[in-house]
Amino acid sequence: MKTHIALLRGINVSGHKIIKMELLRKVLSELDLDNIRTYIQSGNIIFESNSSDISKLEMQIAAKIEEHFGFVVPVTVVTPGELFAIINKNPYAKATLSDAAQPYVSFLSEIPKNDYLEVLKTIDFKGDAFISIDKTLYIWYSNFAGNSKLSNAIIESKLKLRSTARNWKTVLKLYELATAK
Known part of the structure; x- marks a missing residue:
């Protein structure tokens, strides 16, 4: 299994x-x-x-x-292996967290096309940022995810693919639960 x-x-x-x-x-x-x-x-x-x-x-x-x-x-x-790779590739892993700053991971249905990524990069997200690696969008929300224009709806519409996001603590906990014996 x-x-x-x-x-x-x-x-x-x-x-x-x-x-x-x-x-x-x-x-x-x-x-x-x-x-x-x-x-x-x-x-x-x-x-x-x-x-x-x-x-x-x-x-x-x-x-x-x-x-x-x-x-x-x-x-x-x-898979847990994919989650492990996502965790280890996080470019924001060493960033300093504050009460408002929140790292998220957006799990994409496929690797986004460069043309679509470039369109997403042209939008001013007011201090929020993202980095695309493989089928993952690493997102840094500078002032709470709920306050951001960098929403899942925008990600899906601009990248023309399916996405679901989780905060960093949830990603880590899911890996812990999936690998616990």
Whole structure:
């Protein structure tokens, strides 16, 4: 069995697409997944599967959620190894944090095209910054993520791909949970 981490996009935000984690675990247990665990309410699922077909896992989880809850939820699945690489490549890892400064990781569905990245780089995000490495956008929010123009909607619209973001503490915790024995 291989461990995977599924990241659900846009659930339990501002009263929309509400999914209780206990029910989600029960619903996903109908799939060929084992040791299903969730972390906080934003849609972070750690599970084991015999499958290593990431696309198939994403589609199965998304289809099961739509079937049971009645709405579409984009799903991104990563492995602990991919999460380890993302953690080690973080260009903001040594940055000084303040109460307002927040590092985030945006998990992209594919490597963004350079032309689209250049368009995103032309926007003035008022002190917020990002660096693209592989299928990951490392984001530095200088004054709270919720106050930024560098939103997930802007990222998806300018890069023309799917994205879901997690704060740095969540990324570290997901890796810890996925690799715990």
